[in-house]
Amino acid sequence: MDSLSISELCGLFCCPPCPSRIAAKLAFLPPEPTYAFIPDAEPGPNAAGPTRASSLRPRSGVAVAGSAPSEGKWKLHLTERAEFQYSQRELDTIEVALAQSSRGNKIGCMYIRCAPNSRFTVLFSHGNAVDLGQMSSFYIGLGTRINCNIFSYDYSGYGVSGGKPSEKDLYADIDAAWHTLRTRYGVSPESIILYGQSIGTVPTVDLASRYECAAVVLHSPLTSGMRVAFPDTKKTYCFDAFPNIEKVSKITSPVLIIHGTEDEVIDFSHGLALFERCPKAVEPLWVEGAGHNDIELYSQYLERLRRFIGQEVTLPHA
Template sequence: MNGFSFSGFCCLFCCPPCPGRIAAKLAFLPPEPTYNFVLDEKNNKFTLDLSQRAEWQYLPRELDQIEVFFARSSRGNRIACMYVRACPNPKFTILFSHGNAVDLGQMSSFYLGLGSEINCNIFSYDYSGYGVSSGKPSEKNLYADIDAAWQALRSHYGISPEKIILYGQSIGTVPTVDLASRYEVGAVILHSPLTSGMRVAFSNIKRTWFFDAFPSIEKAPRITSPVLVIHGTEDEIIDFSHGLAMYEKCPRAVEPLWLEGAGHNDVESYGQYSDRLNQFINVDLNQSNT
C-alpha cells in the first residue's frame, strides 16, 4: 500500500472518491498468474498446473494433496479455490485469505508446509482478478469472494464452523474480519492487519470517514471468536500501530505475537511464528472452550 502526496490528500477530503476507488489505489496488486486449472480427460475434475513463476519444485505426491475447483460468488465471479490436505488427522481447517501481490500458485507450497507444521488442513482462494479468478479486484468483490469460499468449504467438505479457523494476512485480514464479524467460528488469526485504508495512507487519522475503504476497525468489536493478532514491530507497509489497535478492539483477543524487528514480509521466518500458532491451536483454544 502506498502513501499519498499532499495534493492527493486534499483531493480525497475536498472531493472524496467512493470506497472502491480508494481500495483500488491503495491495495490491489494482482501478479501475473502462476498457475492454471486443467480439466481431466473426463472433464469432471480440475488439477493444479503450476508455472515456473510459482517457484516451487514439487513431487507428484505433493500435488496429489491439493484439490482445486471453482466457486461462484454472489457478484457473478468464478473464484479459484484450493483445498490442501496437509495432514491425515487435522485438528482444524484454516480458511486462509492471503496477502497482496501473490496468488494460489505461489502460496501452495507454503500451505503444505504450514498445514503439516500446525496439524491443520488449509482451504484458500484467489480474490477476483487474482490468479485464475474472474472479475476485477474491489472491496465489494473481496467480501463476496470470501463468502463464496466459506460456502464452498462448508458444502464441499461438510466442515462445521467451530472446526474452521479464519486466517487473514495483510489485505487478507479485510475479508477475514468481515466474515468473522458475521459468523462465529473456531478462531481467527489476523496477521499484519490493517485498521482501514485511510489509516494506512495517512497515519495521523484517528476516525473512520464515510468514504473510507476496508473499515476493519469498526467491525472488530463484533467478532465473537477467539482472536490471535500477529504483527512485526518494524512493518514498513502496515504500521505496527494497526496491529495494536485491532488487538484492543477484538473482545476475545488472546495474547498477541509482537515480533520485534520483523517487517511486513518476513514474519513467517521467525521461530516464534510457528510456536505461537501451535500454542494458540493446542493450548489457548482448549482453554477458551473449558
C-alpha cells in the same frame, strides 16, 4: 501499498472517492497468474498432462495437481513462476475447484489435505501481489507444521478468479470460499480457523464478524484504508475502505493478532489498535524487529500458532 501523489491526497480530502476507489488505489496488485485450471478429462492423480481444451488463465505448466474427486472437473497447473518446492506426492494432496460469488465472479479455490486427521481447517486469505500458485508451497509447509488442512482462494482479478478486485468483491469472495468449504468439503464452522494476512485480514474480519468459527488469526492487519494512507487519521469516515477497526469488536471467536514491530507497510500501531478493540483477543504475538513480509522466518511465529491452536482454541466435539 503504493504512496499517493499530492494531487491524489488532495482529491481524497476535497472530493473523496467511493470506498472501492480508495481500496483499488491503496491495495490491489494482482500478479501475473502463476497457475491455470485445466479441464480434467481424466479425473485422478494419474490423469494425463495438459489438455488442448481451453483453460482458465492458460500458462505453460510444470506441475499438476488433481481436482476434487466428487466433480473431477479441474486440474491445477503450476508454472515456473510459482517456484513450487514440493514433489508430485505433495501435489496430489491439492484439490482445486471454482466457486461462484454473489457478485457473479468465478473464484478459484484450493484445498490442501496437509493433515488428514486434523480437527481444524485453516481458511487462509493471503496477502497482496501473490496468488494461489505462489502460496501453495507455503500452505503445504504451514499446514504440515501446525497439523491443519489449508483451504484458500484467490480474490476477484487474482489468479484464475474472474472480475476485478474491489472491497465489495473481497467480502463476496470469502463468502463464496466459506460456503464452498462448508458444503463441498463438509467442514463445520467449529472446525474452521479463519486466517488473514495483510489485505487478507479485511475479508477475514468481515466474515468473522458475521459467522462464528473456531478461531481467527490476523497477521499484519490494518485498521482501515484511510489510516494506512493517512497515519494521523483518528476516526472512521463514511468513505473509508476496509474498516477492520469498526468490525473487530463483533468477532465472537478467539482472535490471535500477529504483527512485526518494524512493519514498513502497515505500521505496528494497527495491530496494537485492533488488539485493544477486540474483546476476544488472546495474548498477541509482537515480533520484535520483523517487517511486513518476514514474520514467518522467526521461530516464535510457528511456536505461537501451535500453542494457540493446540491450547487456546476450543476443539469441536468428535
